[in-house]
Amino acid sequence: MITLNQISKSYDGKKVLHRFSCTFAEGKITAVMGPSGIGKTTLFSLLLGLIQPDEGTISGLEGKKISVLFQEDRLFPFLTAKENALVAGEGPKDYLALLGLKDEENALPSALSGGMQRRVAMARALHYDGEIFLLDEPFKGLDPKTKEQAMALFRSLTPEKTVIFITHDKEEAKLLADDIVYLNEAVVLKDALPFDHTP
Amino acid sequence: MTTSSIRNKRKKIIVRTLVALFWIAAWQVLCLFLDNDLLIASPFSVIRRIFELLFVGEFWVSVLNSLLRILEGYLLGAVLGILCAALGALFPFFSALLSPVITITKTAPVTSFVILALVWIKSYNLAVFISFLMVFPMIYSGVREGIESADPKLLEVAKVYHFPVRKTLRLIYYPAIKPFLLTGLSTAIGFGWKAGITGEIFALPKHAIGTRLYESKIYLETLDVFAWTAVIILLSLLIEKLIRLMLKRMG
Incomplete structure (x- = not known):
């Protein structure tokens, strides 16, 4: 279990997170939601160790x-789409193909659409094959069909992996997450909604 | 190449030729007006003199020696500039320590260094040192700027995915540094060349363009002063062109 205990973080005297506590269950998908500026990305950076908490x-x-x-x-x-996808690790599957980018693997990012670039970045995260997946608005810019494919892919990672994703989209959270953390209240709603496992 | 780009290139060549002809004509008119070989040599006599020099062994020995000395200083300045920039980026104390040296070398006149260096350095090495002194701060500053321009977001990617140092250098720092380094290297050669020749004029090593230029001045051989100056300019243009071509191929 990932536990944040009494975390505080300020920037230039402005409190972004104040004595914030929450837990993320292992082997589950947790969505982090909350209004803009509430500190979701700060939380993301804290989990990644890119910044350190002032307290907690x-x-x-x-x-x-x-x-x-x-x-x-x-x-x-x-780097080409393939090189970008494999830059951090080899991964167990051909994720570019699974994300519908087999034909674009030799293209440079500049030749890809925004949605395609997102999928390449997604493939990079998948190829790294981490134990924990931290995703900040992962489905941004994806069309409904691709979004569905990507969601199924992340769902298939559990229960071996833990997935934490930030989203503004309630539907995304309801569809994919086992738990939802509302950042303004710092509460975890257990088993928010069951996910339809059929891809 | 498209028709319009060929046309543009041709137009550029014509304009350049006309500009050159204009100034050569102006030079010739001035020669005729002054009519004094001690004050000014005519363009045609300078060209003739350069052709004469081409058949003198000492000309080639001087040119090659000057080239070697100045390229030595250039390479030394480039390598140390890159190394010190990397160290400066890694260790802020080292950067702070080097900062006054960089400021002084950038702002003080070349001749001040030449006069000081004459006391410490052998005449052969003076041009190497002066050329190094011009090139080093330019490469150092360029590479530092390049390092600082590395994308912080990609650096975070490297951090979270635990890229080895070599991979971070290859994928993030090298592409960031490359344009600054290439500009620095191609600009520095011209400065290094001019400063190196100035060093030779003061140090007077046995075989050197600077020495030949100084001797021409001492013996009031105005034609040779003009001819050697023209040789310096032509060689400077040639080296700059070659370095740019080489860097373009490498890039």
């Missing part, structure tokens, strides 16, 4: 391999 502790991530999908795609502009 985070446990359950020590020595764990974390696959990350940032809010922006953050692709290497001079």
Whole structure:
């Protein structure tokens, strides 16, 4: 279990998170929701260790391999889609093909649409094959069909992997998440809604 | 190449030729007006003199020696510039320590260094040192700027995916540094060349363009002063062109 205990974080004297506590269950998919500016991305950076909390502790991530999908795609502009997807690790499957990008694997990011670039970034996270997946608005810019494919792919990762994803979309959270964390209240709704396992 | 780009290139060549002809004509008119070989040499006599020099062994020995010395300083400046920039980025204390040296070398006149260096360095090595002194701060500053321009978001990607140092250098730092480094290397050669020749004029090593230029001035051989100056300019243009071509191929 990943536990955030009494976490506080301020930027230039402005409190973003104040004595925030919550838990993320292992082997489940948790959606993190909340209004803009509430500190979702700060929480994301804290979990990744990119920033340190002013107060409080985070446990359950020590020595764990974390696959990350940032809010922006953050692709290497001079690497092909395939090279980008494999830049962090080889992974067990051909995720580019599973995400419908087999024909585009030799294309540079500049030649791909926004949705395709998102899928390449997604494939990179999947190829890294982490024990924990941290995803910041993973389905942003995807068309409904691709979104469905991607959701099924992340669903298939559980219960071996733990998936935490930030979203603004209630439907996405309801469809995919086992638990939902509302950041403004810092409460976890257990088993928010059952997920239809049929792809 | 498209028809319009060929036309543009041709137009550029015509304009350049006309500009060159204009200034050569102006130079010739000035020669005729002054009518004094001690004050000014005519363009035609300079061209003739350069052709004469081409058949003198000492000309080639001087040119090759100057080229070697200045390229030595250039390479030394480039390599140390890159190394120190990397160290400066890694260790802020090292960067702070180097900061006044960079400021002084960038702002102080070349001749001040030449005069000081004459006391410490052998005449042969002076041009190497002066060329190095011009190139080093340019490469150092360029590479530092390149390092600082590395995309912080991609650096976060490298961090969260635990990229080895070599991979981070290859995928993030090298592409960020490359344009700054290439510009620095192609600009620095011209500065290094000019400063190196200035160093030779003061140090007077046995075989050197600078020495030949100085001797021409001392013996009031104005034609040779003009001819050697033209050789310096032509070689500078040639080296710059070659370096740019080489860097373009490497890039």
